[in-house]
Amino acid sequence: MRIDIITVLPELLKSPFEASILKRAIDKGLVEIQLHNLRDYATGNYKQVDDYQFGGGAGMVLMIAPIDKCISQLKKERAYDEIIYLTPDGETLNQGMANQLSLHQNLILLCGHYKGVDQRVRDTIITKEISIGDYVLSGGELAAAVLADSVIRLLPGVLNDETSALTDTFQDNLLAPPVYTRPSEYMGMKVPEVLLTGNTKKIEEWRENEALVRTKKNRPDIL
Numbered sequence: 001m002r003i004d005i006i007t008v009l010p011e012l013l014k015s016p017f018e019a020s021i022l023k024r025a026i027d028k029g030l031v032e033i034q035l036h037n038l039r040d041y042a043t044g045n046y047k048q049v050d051d052y053q054f055g056g057g058a059g060m061v062l063m064i065a066p067i068d069k070c071i072s073q074l075k076k077e078r079a080y081d082e083i084i085y086l087t088p089d090g091e092t093l094n095q096g097m098a099n100q101l102s103l104h105q106n107l108i109l110l111c112g113h114y115k116g117v118d119q120r121v122r123d124t125i126i127t128k129e130i131s132i133g134d135y136v137l138s139g140g141e142l143a144a145a146v147l148a149d150s151v152i153r154l155l156p157g158v159l160n161d162e163t164s165a166l167t168d169t170f171q172d173n174l175l176a177p178p179v180y181t182r183p184s185e186y187m188g189m190k191v192p193e194v195l196l197t198g199n200t201k202k203i204e205e206w207r208e209n210e211a212l213v214r215t216k217k218n219r220p221d222i223l
């Protein structure tokens, strides 16, 4: 998979891909991330990427020209499956969307900023609009990193047995059950007895029940 990320703040997007699972995915050649600074596609002495909104109102709006120039150039080099705009007024990201996006070959992520982008970008260039939840971030960069992480970890070969996505929270519409590691007793706090028995059937039953209990408590809406 290849992911092109267009942003006015590329430095915000470097570190998420320089550690742990995402770094390993890149090193293994399972995903390629290219960051594009929108300012490189702006013209004039000031390399302007944003401007005041027509009709008045506070906040700057990203201009269509640099975005169009950048995306047109990318589209000449390969076909894109989705051109995604990260915005709090998009469709809320969930595990199902991450699963679907992980099946694609080439994605563009456009990070929103300030008051957003010129609507003509959304009407004519963007194919999907995604939010990562009902709260507002300063820009789409952290949301793009979240989206990329949720997709990349699903690519075949990225996770090994221990980190398998199959036992993730949400993958079977339940939250994940509690987990414990050594020591089996810490300051009087004991690990549930069943986990120490080696009885895999009993352990599986316990986990299923705990997943249900946790889901009922924390996320009754997904049951």
Ligand code: 6GU
Pocket: 085, 086, 087, 088, 112, 130, 131, 132, 133, 134, 135, 136, 137, 138, 139, 140, 143, 144
């Ligand atoms: Cl994608 N962008 C911004 N700026 N805020 C958000 C978001 C995106 N998703 C949730 N909040």
